[in-house]
Amino acid sequence: MLLNGKLITHKNIAGDYYLMEFKSHELAEAAGPGQFVHVKCGSTNDPLLRRPISIHKADKDKGIIALLYRVAGKGTRLLSLMEPGDLLDVMGPLGNGFQLPKPSEKVAVVAGGIGVAPLFFLVQLLVNAGNDVQMYIGARTSQDLLAVKDIKKLGVDVKLATDDGSAGYHGLVTDLLPEKLQKVDRIYTCGPFPMMKSVAYLANKYNVPAQVSLEEKMGCGVGACLACSCKIKINGESVYKRVCTEGPVFNAGEVDWEC
Amino acid sequence: MLLNGKLITHKNIAGDYYLMEFKSHELAEAAGPGQFVHVKCGSTNDPLLRRPISIHKADKDKGIIALLYRVAGKGTRLLSLMEPGDLLDVMGPLGNGFQLPKPSEKVAVVAGGIGVAPLFFLVQLLVNAGNDVQMYIGARTSQDLLAVKDIKKLGVDVKLATDDGSAGYHGLVTDLLPEKLQKVDRIYTCGPFPMMKSVAYLANKYNVPAQVSLEEKMGCGVGACLACSCKIKINGESVYKRVCTEGPVFNAGEVDWEC
Amino acid sequence: MLKPNLAVDIGGIVMQNPVTTASGTFGFGREYSEYVSINELGALVVKGTTLYPRQGNAVPRIAETPAGVLNSIGLQNPGVDYLIEHYVPFFKSLQVPVIVNISGETVEEYAAVAEKLDKAGGVAGIEVNISCPNVKKGGMAFGSDPAMAAEVTKAVKSSTTIPVIIKLSPNVTDITKVAEAVAAAGADALSLINTLLGMAIDITTRRPVLGNVMGGLSGPAVKPVALRAVWQVYKAVELPIIGMGGISTAEDALEFILAGAAAVAVGTANFVNPRATIEVKQGIERYLIENGIKNINDLIGAAHGN
Amino acid sequence: MLKPNLAVDIGGIVMQNPVTTASGTFGFGREYSEYVSINELGALVVKGTTLYPRQGNAVPRIAETPAGVLNSIGLQNPGVDYLIEHYVPFFKSLQVPVIVNISGETVEEYAAVAEKLDKAGGVAGIEVNISCPNVKKGGMAFGSDPAMAAEVTKAVKSSTTIPVIIKLSPNVTDITKVAEAVAAAGADALSLINTLLGMAIDITTRRPVLGNVMGGLSGPAVKPVALRAVWQVYKAVELPIIGMGGISTAEDALEFILAGAAAVAVGTANFVNPRATIEVKQGIERYLIENGIKNINDLIGAAHGN
Numbered sequence A, B: 001m002l003l004n005g006k007l008i009t010h011k012n013i014a015g016d017y018y019l020m021e022f023k024s025h026e027l028a029e030a031a032g033p034g035q036f037v038h039v040k041c042g043s044t045n046d047p048l049l050r051r052p053i054s055i056h057k058a059d060k061d062k063g064i065i066a067l068l069y070r071v072a073g074k075g076t077r078l079l080s081l082m083e084p085g086d087l088l089d090v091m092g093p094l095g096n097g098f099q100l101p102k103p104s105e106k107v108a109v110v111a112g113g114i115g116v117a118p119l120f121f122l123v124q125l126l127v128n129a130g131n132d133v134q135m136y137i138g139a140r141t142s143q144d145l146l147a148v149k150d151i152k153k154l155g156v157d158v159k160l161a162t163d164d165g166s167a168g169y170h171g172l173v174t175d176l177l178p179e180k181l182q183k184v185d186r187i188y189t190c191g192p193f194p195m196m197k198s199v200a201y202l203a204n205k206y207n208v209p210a211q212v213s214l215e216e217k218m219g220c221g222v223g224a225c226l227a228c229s230c231k232i233k234i235n236g237e238s239v240y241k242r243v244c245t246e247g248p249v250f251n252a253g254e255v256d257w258e259c
Numbered sequence C, D: 001m002l003k004p005n006l007a008v009d010i011g012g013i014v015m016q017n018p019v020t021t022a023s024g025t026f027g028f029g030r031e032y033s034e035y036v037s038i039n040e041l042g043a044l045v046v047k048g049t050t051l052y053p054r055q056g057n058a059v060p061r062i063a064e065t066p067a068g069v070l071n072s073i074g075l076q077n078p079g080v081d082y083l084i085e086h087y088v089p090f091f092k093s094l095q096v097p098v099i100v101n102i103s104g105e106t107v108e109e110y111a112a113v114a115e116k117l118d119k120a121g122g123v124a125g126i127e128v129n130i131s132c133p134n135v136k137k138g139g140m141a142f143g144s145d146p147a148m149a150a151e152v153t154k155a156v157k158s159s160t161t162i163p164v165i166i167k168l169s170p171n172v173t174d175i176t177k178v179a180e181a182v183a184a185a186g187a188d189a190l191s192l193i194n195t196l197l198g199m200a201i202d203i204t205t206r207r208p209v210l211g212n213v214m215g216g217l218s219g220p221a222v223k224p225v226a227l228r229a230v231w232q233v234y235k236a237v238e239l240p241i242i243g244m245g246g247i248s249t250a251e252d253a254l255e256f257i258l259a260g261a262a263a264v265a266v267g268t269a270n271f272v273n274p275r276a277t278i279e280v281k282q283g284i285e286r287y288l289i290e291n292g293i294k295n296i297n298d299l300i301g302a303a304h305g306n
Ligand SMILES: Cc1cc2nc3c(=O)[nH]c(=O)nc-3n(C[C@H](O)[C@H](O)[C@H](O)COP(=O)(O)OP(=O)(O)OC[C@H]3O[C@@H](n4cnc5c(N)ncnc54)[C@H](O)[C@@H]3O)c2cc1C
Pocket: A036, A047, A049, A050, A051, A052, A053, A054, A055, A068, A069, A070, A071, A072, A073, A074, A075, A076, A077, A114, A117, A118, A214, A215, A216, A217, A218, A248, C063, C064
């Protein structure tokens, strides 16, 4: 759907990271974890294109959608200037989100940096469904570790890792995984490509099904322009799939990690 | 000069008209009546060019510049969204303003619509200099009669005219002039081209020197691009002059009103 | 006032209103069905189709530029046979004409695709892309040379009875020469413009941004160039023109119609506003009503004076 | 780190840094003296000059477009004799090279202007505009045809010993063909691009917006096209290139340098930010320092790989 959602809150939560909440009952109702919205930043032709932002939270009761984003360039910078009361022009929910596990399954969720954005929504549903969830969050510094409190509040055990050792384990978040993976039934991950690639490698090694959320530059967001192609292996053959509609979530085993 | 002036007040005074005040001691110090500033509306490449806006008031003591403008298109619309505390990116003061009369001279000042914008500044100086000033303001409707109170506050007698008769004389402001022009030594005018053309015609008929403020689409605002040319007659020959630097104020007798 | 007449005739394709979609920006139509009821459009122009399936170019395939977009999709498509099997039934279910945009690496390939579409039925028009900047063979090479453009036109025309629209490239010294050549070769209508050849460089990696180095520029940035091309071609040839290039609003579309376009296509703007086509249509209708113009055809080329 | 070397050589014109002004957007230099100290630039390129004074085109001469500007100034200028009398003394007082942009309606006129400038002294380079879209005679017509472009180049070269820079038009099918022709004809350097031919229509009056109907498009909107042209020409010929077209920031300028430009000119951006030239220069210097690059010449064309 295409709608104008009224901003309720908007705050700079750390460094370049912002958390925005806007009102939309329809969107909150329709949204699934791993889906995204396509946001118009600014009202002019510059920047021109919408920006894809994951749905961070969707409160169906209150009809509120939350977005967690990093100011990366001119689009997100303009976005960060919006104020409560302003109307946000969004399309969504878009894309194929995460497939939820059986309630009995043990799940590991691995986030890198801003990759935690879509995973909060997922974890919340997993907790509500009664899954046993172990969360791993990695980032460059402690400042870039996002949504940790919110996730802990859900009663989930969170393991942290930072590149500079300013919080949690000093090193890559994926270093924390091997010993645990034997014990989980399913992995979900979102973060930088190399991190997801490592997770996919480990998942394959320990034979645990994993879902990853890919990123690609987008045009339309609805599958019409073929801009957002990523290489997916189907029966050994690598074909282009659209991140916006066939993804952003793919099975880790199908992604062509060499592309 | 090129500077960022902090907005102090900004209000919608009627219909599409806005009055904006920003801080700049240097600009207020340097500004003369009839000069303009070149304003960047919005921070992106769209709209791209600056917009010329006349200096409506310049308070040298407080270091405040006021602009009176009409939302005409996308530039001024973006401008109207600015809020107190925001920084306005301006160049100025630009252009050749009005030449002030001798203090003994009787002066008629004729404004049409938003053309009153630069004339307030002029009238204020005329009053301070002790000139006898008669002000004529015409507009489409009473809603479009601007700055009337402010000018009356200066102790100036103001005659009004509206196209629809909703205030003052029902008809063209220039209809009010003929009987008065014999008694004045000098005329200043700013407004729609046809109005200024009538004023120029009358000024010529009654042999009163007149100055007019022209408008043309601008690029640079500093005389470099030759976009803003207007036709000026010099010794009977019509040549292009730049509104931004050789104008916007010209002697009515030199303007090629047929162009 | 009564509803004005919005219907136009593009070389035998009757459109209920002058608004269509620019090939490659609206998929096969269904992708936007949540936002736009296709039956409200004047016609549907679908993604470029080739004889054989094509994988397209390496990513990134899109980059934003000031008020524009560079793309280097590279004609990714499942091939004409797949199109006929999977999409033509859908086209047949629509109440508006469907125009299939086609491309080829050789003249023969263009002709072969046209012939297959002719046999399949359900296709109201063929738009021949001789202007794609994103493929190594064929594409823009055909559109840059009047003689080759004429050759492709003749080959396609003789392979089908469906109206043939030739889509011209702005990347030429004189677009009227190509227009004249394809008009003489039998084209029923013209589409213009395709994208402008452009590129972007990433100063961090010090490499071109697009996987394919160069790409095609579209969007509001190119509108002045597109409008100029329509203006020139309208003067040069008698064929109906589908104008496109940066149209986002009804005001943009009206500029094209006044310059000489009989119909307009909305491209990149769909990405920004998925309802752009419908809003353009509604805005045109409003303009006609407000200006007391009873028939859109009276406005075509009106900016040229009498 | 030590200050990096920013000096470049454009066909014999030594510039202390690669940043100059695009002809026609910076007047004769003095217009911007309140904002820019000309002596900090790499060179000053001044307004197009012709043999005889020109009045220029009817107004309006400028129209804004999305992220761009259309202009149809029409080479208004006081003529070369006036330039020599009134501006050359000022040029001589500067510490940076001054490049005079010239135009003509005939090959002979170009040669005559060049000869006069040669005699006058104080001019470090002649930029030959064979790409102006805004004049009826000459201008772009010379730049659209490799043979005519070569002819103008030869005529100017044989009339002066001052380095000759040929300014190319993007409104051609293959800009490398024109570049090759003028290189063979003896050009010392190339400037690219001039404006793209475009237009705008006022839907209220239903007439073209510009007094001269068509105009030249410049500004950020054209940057992708300009960058592509520089990329292509850098590959095709050995001559130093002054890159321009939509450069507003140091990042833009660096894209051009990476594509192959040895120097860059700031045009339309001066209207938006009168300090743009200086800020571009400072930003380039900062980039070199941050990336540990000692010499700007090492960056020229670096995006082409090895
Ligand atoms: C499915 C999906 C979900 C995302 N969710 C989030 C999120 O929840 N929070 C968040 O902070 N970021 C998210 N991103 C990344 C976000 O879209 C980019 O950071 C943003 O588009 C940058 O725009 P900009 O104008 O600020 O930067 P610029 O660099 O100025 O953007 C220039 C262009 O590149 C595109 N672009 C730049 N980076 C990316 C990117 N990483 N992915 C896709 N396009 C890009 C922009 O759309 C634009 O066209 C997501 C991306 C995808 C594909």
